[in-house]
Amino acid sequence: MVNYLLVQSEQLELVHKSIARLQRLSDLFGARRDQLARRVGITEQQWRVLEEISTEHFIPSMFARSQSSSAAAVSKVLRQLLDKELVRVSVSQSDGRQRAYELSPSGKRTMARLRKLRQDAIEAVWCELAPGDLERWSNVSADIIERIESYAERERSRKESERSPERISEPKE
Numbered sequence: 001m002v003n004y005l006l007v008q009s010e011q012l013e014l015v016h017k018s019i020a021r022l023q024r025l026s027d028l029f030g031a032r033r034d035q036l037a038r039r040v041g042i043t044e045q046q047w048r049v050l051e052e053i054s055t056e057h058f059i060p061s062m063f064a065r066s067q068s069s070s071a072a073a074v075s076k077v078l079r080q081l082l083d084k085e086l087v088r089v090s091v092s093q094s095d096g097r098q099r100a101y102e103l104s105p106s107g108k109r110t111m112a113r114l115r116k117l118r119q120d121a122i123e124a125v126w127c128e129l130a131p132g133d134l135e136r137w138s139n140v141s142a143d144i145i146e147r148i149e150s151y152a153e154r155e156r157s158r159k160e161s162e163r164s165p166e167r168i169s170e171p172k173e
Contacts, residue, residue, distance in 0.1 A: 022144075032121065040113050042084070047114060049077045053087060053101045054111055060101075086110055 030044070037047040048067065052058045064074040078101070081087040086107035092098035103111060126134070 036117050040110050045077050046081055050111055054103055058101050
């Protein structure tokens with residue numbers, strides 16, 4: 001007969017071990033991005049802004065929201081990039097109230113160096129893995145992402161339903 005408590009305990013231990021490894025991997029990604037950014041003389045936050053500006057659809061306020069940051073924090077990074085002459089700013093041709101940001105020639109060179117450094121790292125780490133292992137990783141990580149997003153959505157819905165009092169209808173006469 002199977003001891004279900006032991007199986008559950010072993011599975012729970014494996015779950016915690018997996019979470020710890022995923023957290024370590026996440027920390028390593030952050031540290032590695034910071035290391036790459038510093039190699040070209042910028043911060044990781046400046047890199048994120050440069051990447052977004054390079055898409056040519058950069059709107060500071062929208063970027064701030066997507067990064068759970070403040071407009072003031074993004075403005076500070078933009079000033080730093082302007083001071084380093086990695087970005088140019090002008091009045092938007094489509095809306096005179098908006099500023100248009102673009103990479104300067106120096107900013108384009110910086111982004112090219114970053115992309116090359118990142119590609120070298122990808123080739124050294126990821127491309128050495130067997131295709132089957134990459135496929136399994138991709139599938140498992142996609143499943144975990146979907147489960148976390150679904151769980152978070154259920155939690156948001158639960159909290160919203162707890163906040164909004166049920167409406168009691170008045171009896172009609």
